[in-house]
Amino acid sequence: MIRVGVAGAAGRMGQAVCEAVEGAEDMELTARIDPALGLALADALGDCDVVVDFTTPDTALENALSCLRAGVHVVIGTTGFDVDQLRGDFSANAFVAPNFAIGAVLMMRFAADASQYMAKAEIIELHHDRKLDAPSGTAARTAALMEGDVPIHSVRLPGLVAHQEVILGDVGQTLTIRHDSTDRTSFMPGVLLAVRRVAELPDSPVIGLEHLL
């Protein structure tokens, strides 16, 4: 059994992760870590083999470093912080994905491919209005994988979950690649896969779900 702690357990993503971990036969949910639930990370590390972090851009890095220093593997879904700061000489591993949905990983791959053949591209990312960071981690990662300079436009509205359109243009034509997460369960198979694999990563940090597929 993998003992899993969830940081941000009271949040939108954290609640979904707790439910997914509880439903996994090879995992045990050992800690719901969240100031809103009165449990601090430092008090839970001894009970965890892996911590999954879906918190906020300004807490994720410190949480992850606390895990790594304690020899606890960490799977990070929080976006909007500098992942380079996770480098270091630790016995535990970090895995980071700006998007855990398989459809979004495919969207990024197809967009990177298409950008080699079409003249220009722009990204429109659309999220719920409680999201703290803009542009989204997924949009930033997509642009980094694509050829050329790709502008990003961010939309924040109630009613949305997580959506992205990559529009490529060339003479007399456009190509649109679109992904929609209509429910947070879309991210859970990717999160569980990362929890199962993080201990055996050849390198750390590893960034992007595509490296586990």
Ligand SMILES: NC(=O)c1ccc[n+]([C@@H]2O[C@H](COP(=O)([O-])OP(=O)(O)OC[C@H]3O[C@@H](n4cnc5c(N)ncnc54)[C@H](O)[C@@H]3O)[C@@H](O)[C@H]2O)c1
């Ligand atoms: N990688 C992905 O696939 C993916 C998908 C969706 C959202 N996200 C990202 O996940 C993050 C969380 O999103 P959300 O919508 O669940 O946010 P949310 O605001 O609903 O939840 C965040 C939770 O973190 C808690 N928190 C704050 N500081 C903490 C700390 N130091 N330790 C533990 N918990 C702490 C808060 O109390 C809150 O309950 C965001 O950065 C978002 O962009 C990533």
